[in-house]
Amino acid sequence: MNDNYLWDKSGKPDPEVERLENLLGTLREDLPAPAFEPPVHRFPLRWWQPLPRFAAIAATLLLVVSATLLLRFEQRAFWVVTRVEGAPRVASRPISDHGRLRLGEWLVTDSASRAVIDVGLIGEVEVKPDSRVQLLSANASDHRLALQQGAIFARIWAPPRLFSVQTPSANAIDMGCVYRLEVDAAGASLLHVETGLVTLERNGRESLVPAGAICLTRPGAGPGTPYYEDAPEKLKQTLAQLDSLLGAPQGNDQGSMNVRAGALDTVLAESRKRDALTLWHLLTRVAPEEKNRIYDRMAQLVPPPAGVTREGILSGNVAMRDAWADQLGIGSMTWWRFFWKKTVPLLGK
Amino acid sequence: MSVEITIDASAGIRQFRGVTLPAAPSSHADAALVLAARDGDRAAFGALYTRYSCMVHGLLLARVPAPEVADLVQDVFLQAMRRLHTLREPAAFGGWLAMIARNRATDFFRRSTDTEELPEEIPGRSGAASHRAEALAVLEVIKSLPEAYRETLILRLVEGLTGPEIAERTGLTAASVRVNLHRGMKQLRERLGVADTPPADATKDLQDGSTGHE
Numbered sequence: 001m002n003d004n005y006l007w008d009k010s011g012k013p014d015p016e017v018e019r020l021e022n023l024l025g026t027l028r029e030d031l032p033a034p035a036f037e038p039p040v041h042r043f044p045l046r047w048w049q050p051l052p053r054f055a056a057i058a059a060t061l062l063l064v065v066s067a068t069l070l071l072r073f074e075q076r077a078f079w080v081v082t083r084v085e086g087a088p089r090v091a092s093r094p095i096s097d098h099g100r101l102r103l104g105e106w107l108v109t110d111s112a113s114r115a116v117i118d119v120g121l122i123g124e125v126e127v128k129p130d131s132r133v134q135l136l137s138a139n140a141s142d143h144r145l146a147l148q149q150g151a152i153f154a155r156i157w158a159p160p161r162l163f164s165v166q167t168p169s170a171n172a173i174d175m176g177c178v179y180r181l182e183v184d185a186a187g188a189s190l191l192h193v194e195t196g197l198v199t200l201e202r203n204g205r206e207s208l209v210p211a212g213a214i215c216l217t218r219p220g221a222g223p224g225t226p227y228y229e230d231a232p233e234k235l236k237q238t239l240a241q242l243d244s245l246l247g248a249p250q251g252n253d254q255g256s257m258n259v260r261a262g263a264l265d266t267v268l269a270e271s272r273k274r275d276a277l278t279l280w281h282l283l284t285r286v287a288p289e290e291k292n293r294i295y296d297r298m299a300q301l302v303p304p305p306a307g308v309t310r311e312g313i314l315s316g317n318v319a320m321r322d323a324w325a326d327q328l329g330i331g332s333m334t335w336w337r338f339f340w341k342k343t344v345p346l347l348g349k
Numbered sequence: 350m351s352v353e354i355t356i357d358a359s360a361g362i363r364q365f366r367g368v369t370l371p372a373a374p375s376s377h378a379d380a381a382l383v384l385a386a387r388d389g390d391r392a393a394f395g396a397l398y399t400r401y402s403c404m405v406h407g408l409l410l411a412r413v414p415a416p417e418v419a420d421l422v423q424d425v426f427l428q429a430m431r432r433l434h435t436l437r438e439p440a441a442f443g444g445w446l447a448m449i450a451r452n453r454a455t456d457f458f459r460r461s462t463d464t465e466e467l468p469e470e471i472p473g474r475s476g477a478a479s480h481r482a483e484a485l486a487v488l489e490v491i492k493s494l495p496e497a498y499r500e501t502l503i504l505r506l507v508e509g510l511t512g513p514e515i516a517e518r519t520g521l522t523a524a525s526v527r528v529n530l531h532r533g534m535k536q537l538r539e540r541l542g543v544a545d546t547p548p549a550d551a552t553k554d555l556q557d558g559s560t561g562h563e
Binding site for chain 2: 006269
């Protein structure tokens with residue numbers, strides 16, 4: 001058998017490839033070109049046509065500014081806790097129907113108890129059984145909890161990045177959404193987003209987890225690579241393997257290189273258009289020679305927009321990566337970055 | 350606008366505005382044709398059709414039932430013609446057209462009601478009919494492979510493009526196409542029950558990420 005013949009028809013023909021060529025070549029069709037009509041040129045926009053778009057942008061900005069000003073006045077050193085069932089404890093004391101969780105205090109639930117925390121004016125967090133949660137910050141620009149173990153279900157209706165949860169393996173930063181976050185005894189976390197978008201951050205690594213996606217993170221390895229819950233089973237299993245390989249020092253032996261190459265092959269081959277989310281994250285986590293292959297597959301699934309080049313993506317150009325992420329259907333990264341750089345800091349002033 | 354194009358039926362477009370073009374498409378030649386087509390030049394669009402119709406045919410054949418492909422190829426090019434003004438980088442025409450073809454295949458299944466695909470011929474009636482039935486059976490096996498392998502194998506085995514031509518037309522790197530061809534063919538052999546003993550040098554090339562023929 002000659003692989004060169006399969007590649008470019010050079011060298012000694014592989015009999016099986018040749019047989020398939022002859023057989024399948026009968027399915028080729030010489031189709032006549034359709035009658036093409038020249039495209040109709042669009043008239044340039046009238047001066048008044050963009051006005052509704054500007055009005056919508058202005059209204060959104062007004063809403064955001066109003067919300068941020070309102071939140072600046074909401075300064076409390078505690079959050080209200082409501083008992084849902086069992087006997088949740090705050091600072092080692094059981095609470096009746098309501099209690100107060102002050103800065104630094106722990107809320108602990110046993111296997112039979114649950115509680116709900118009012119996150120200031122911006123949302124609520126249900127603390128599931130067998131969980132330990134600590135209030136770390138309750139000021140207008142930083143609503144922050146720590147989840148040491150157990151599970152929470154968060155519903156947040158604030159502007160992005162006002163609420164976050166620290167776990168032993170990563171920080172989950174809310175972008176306005178509903179999600180479930182679990183932490184096991186070893187400190188590994190599992191994030192499952194129902195609506196909106198959550199980012200996981202640790203040590204300069206970032207994972208964007210949109211609605212319908214899951215992200216597994218192990219302590220010391222930084223945020224894992226997110227994937228959609230409905231992704232092919234083979235992709236999910238291989239991604240878990242690839243993630244652990246990417247988290248470990250790269251082995252130089254042929255065996256471990258082959259395992260890693262095989263795992264990447266499977267992830268690329270099994271990816272659907274929606275799974276470009278996973279590939280987008282892998283672009284920053286693999287070796288340079290692997291990035292080219294990920295770029296190719298991702299470009300096949302979601303073509304890069306104008307101005308985004310292979311060279312830019314491979315060299316880690318953030319603006320180009322964000323522009324490509326804008327095509328993934330998870331909202332505009334360009335907008336989020338603008339928002340949290342320009343607007344959120346105003347809350348802390 | 351005056352345009353000079355020479356089309357050779359076997360090798361595709363050879364001359365455009367007095368410039369000799371390579372037999373295989375290049376992004377520069379595409380850009381010239383796209384710009385001319387965008388200005389309403391039907392011959393330029395016809396030249397793009399000649400170059401890319403087999404790629405579009407292959408991509409559709411990887412996804413939709415064979416009898417539907419011919420009509421959908423025409424649809425894809427008509428859509429491309431209408432939307433050509435939205436293509437910001439004319440040199441990226443191949444990848445852009447491939448995406449239109451993939452989306453059209455997705456739309457096909459979204460719009461069509463559940464119908465059973467009837468065989469085109471009844472096997473056993475004649476030599477040609479049984480040959481085509483066998484080809485369709487092998488095509489179904491290829492369509493059961495992962496998408497990346499499926500597309501590349503169909504472009505190679507059905508449309509007769511070489512690996513470098515597939516890379517150039519679809520915008521993929523040669524290394525990706527070569528890996529997809531190699532692994533896809535390996536899986537195809539397994540599913541067809543054909544022994545597979547790749548030569549040592551080919552395996553080494555793939556592990557090195559080298560294309561060996563660039």
